[in-house]
Amino acid sequence: MGRLTARWRELVERTRPVHPGTARALAERWAALPAHVRTPAQVLGRHAVGCEGTHGVFPRCNLTCSPCYHSADANKVRVDGGHTLREVTAQMALLRRRRGPYAHAQLIGGEVTLLAPDDHAAALQAMRAAGRSPMSMTHGDVDAGYLRALVTGPDGRRRFDRLSFAGHFDSLMRGRRGAVRPRSEAELHPFRQRFVQQFRDLRAETGLRYHLAHTMTVAPANLDQVAATVRAVLPMGFSMMSFQPAAHVGDARRWKESYTEVDADAVWAELERALGRRVPHEAVEFGDPRCNRLAFGFLADGAWHPFVDPADPAELAARDAFLAHFGGVAFSGTPPVLLAVKVLRVLRHHPGDVAVALRWARRVLRRAGGPRRLLTAARARRLRLMTFEVHSFMDAADVAPAWALMRRGEVAEEPRLRATQERLAACTYSMAHPETGELVPACVQHSVLDPGENARLRRLLPLTPV
């Protein structure tokens, strides 16, 4: 009897829709958010605890980009698997303590594929062990053999069922094999396509499932090529396109022009020009809209459709019900049967959500041309999730003084610095410092902390061991 009760309790615990650690982290995040971002569209603190990234693990990169947000010393630090694994493990442990048992985290440094495949795999496994859903951030100039060794391991057996990669491609990068000094974005299309094809081949060979994001820095020099790039990239097989308007952060020797005139509006206008339609982003906010702009949707037969139309009250009602009742449920990374039970447990308390969801689904289906059309697209493998994002890092010249004031508990009087503080307070992209127990915004990491950290790492991990 006692054992049965214990099993039942365990089952109840496992199928609990939201883990108590996540619920606590969400409540903390929501309570700490500035009032202006606590909108009905806000997912930070209601569904998401925020994204995470590593730092100080492998700062070196073998391409040279202009701009580059790494500090001048980054390329003088040796890539070291043991150091990476120790740091990743410690950083993830702190993130798990502070942000709960589940979050998306980027394995990011310099260039991730400078790690030996086994070290890269060990870092990903350490992140998974801490409940993180990791994404490796690469410049995409990587050989198929490297990826195969990452996936399969020395014994030839597959060690990952699924991998998530972001490939960064833009014409501001220098040193890519075959496109050392690209004169246009179009010159990089074969390299973008090749990157996706490498994963297709891996899937055919090993059964690996994957999620690929395309990331791109946008500066005045390539802004007018964004629309054509979007049109070229959409059919390739990425599931996300993320754009980062260039900021004055990192190695100042790599700033080639003023970046101030390229902002989220300018990039979004190019995106809409590419798709020939409005791309609504108002239904979902992630942190401060000056930092992040997001549009979730899907591609069907080459046409993009949003999941939520902010002009439709019924769809907004569906979003509200989702955030109120399903916020915090880990939809990705949870085994399907377990997820189904979690969803049923939510619906037991909110049976009206079934009708709300059906109304929403009917609208989305109608928008995409009806169920038959979607089914045909799915059969032809022409149906795919596609998220668009603009993430606008801030200039170091603003972040450093704004952060210094925040550390002293002071609100800046100067409007520009106050706006910076507001954005930092609603940051969605955190980096962990186990030595102090602190989580800091990535803007602070790159603008304020990276130079000192890389100078220390340069002594700890010199390129030529002494």
Ligand code: SF4
């Ligand atoms: S890292 Fe910077 S730009 Fe990104 S969300 Fe945080 S504060 Fe905003």
